[in-house]
Amino acid sequence: MSIVTYRSSFLFRTIALATALGFASISIAQADSEDGPQGAVYVLSNQLSGNSVIVFSRSANGTLTYAATYSTGGKGAGTGSDPLGSQGSLTLDSGFLLAVNAGSNDVSLFAIDGTKLTLLDREPSGGQMPVSVAVKGAIAYVLNAGGTPNISGYFVDAFGKHLVPLPGSQRLLAGGTTAQPAQVRFAPDGDELLVTEKGTQLIDTYSVGFTGYASTATPHASNGVTPFGFSVTARGFAIVSEAGSGSVSSYEVVNGKHLDSISASVHLGQTAPCWLVTTGDGRYAYTANAGSGTISSLQIGAxxxxxxxxxxxxxxxxxxxxxxxxxxxxxYVREGNGAVSGFRVMPDGTLEPIGAVTGVPSGAQGIAAR
Structure with a gap:
């Protein structure tokens, strides 16, 4: 058996083992109580001189305090208020934090211990200008927006604590060089991957096989203009912001090839709703409306x-x-004035302000919380 064949065989066996175990051994971070001392918020500095993750500790009442800053080992691409035009440049899963380095075309992997981060690995992104990264269990995909946009995959080796690029995993976006992609994200079961294309008004879906390899892109026309940030609920509903039309749409994701419209372009009466998140129970969605200076709330039906x-x-x-x-x-919301503002999410979906911290540099991009 050749060395290459042995490594590929070992990689696939390890993926199978990690998937079967469900990464139970590294889910401690997700099991921590939100009322405990281990909560944190992370912001990517995205600086040209050197990229880093700014960490804020979260108290039991949700207020934030600056804790530390950790270098990603790579470079950002930070100029202006929204330099990457993306959501998901920082992503949390299974006790790890992944960060894109848009200025050096690579991705960093951190281990999380409370508010302490340890840089474990940095690997090429498989393209140019990575802007978003998604992870589900043992598999991660990065979205490259530069050159000919693509997605590229990794195996997250939780035991060796490395990112292992999946050879030959690069897949083009349906929109080609005009795609202007915004976000990549897995559906909850990990068998589907979605990408929004701002430049072509498309939403791409990919089927992801057991070994982590994605299919070619299946394009779907967005209901509204400029599909941007999105989330996929536990029931498989994709909730997508439409920055150009000031609206939000919902879709059902089916088998990685079908994206069936449910609610088409629900208008918010606000400008530039670019970023969107949904609560873990799938009941509420929130958009960050950059042009209006507001947060909109929506209810998601069963x-x-x-x-x-x-x-x-x-x-x-x-x-x-x-x-x-x-x-x-x-x-938690990152603002253009260098602040991160917090809100308590009430049972009826309303938001209660809990204060803000400052000190985030201009050009920063991305935020994650636990």
């Missing part, structure tokens, strides 16, 4: 239908990205 709750559930200075804590008790 059948995936959307209804607008409050077009201005929160008011901020140019909200640019957002993240929910792991059990959706708190919503």
């Amino acid at each position: 059948d995936g239908t959307l209804s607008l709750l409050n077009p201005a559930a929160g008011t901020l200075d140019a909200p640019l990205d957002m993240a929910l804590s792991s059990r959706s008790k708190f919503l």
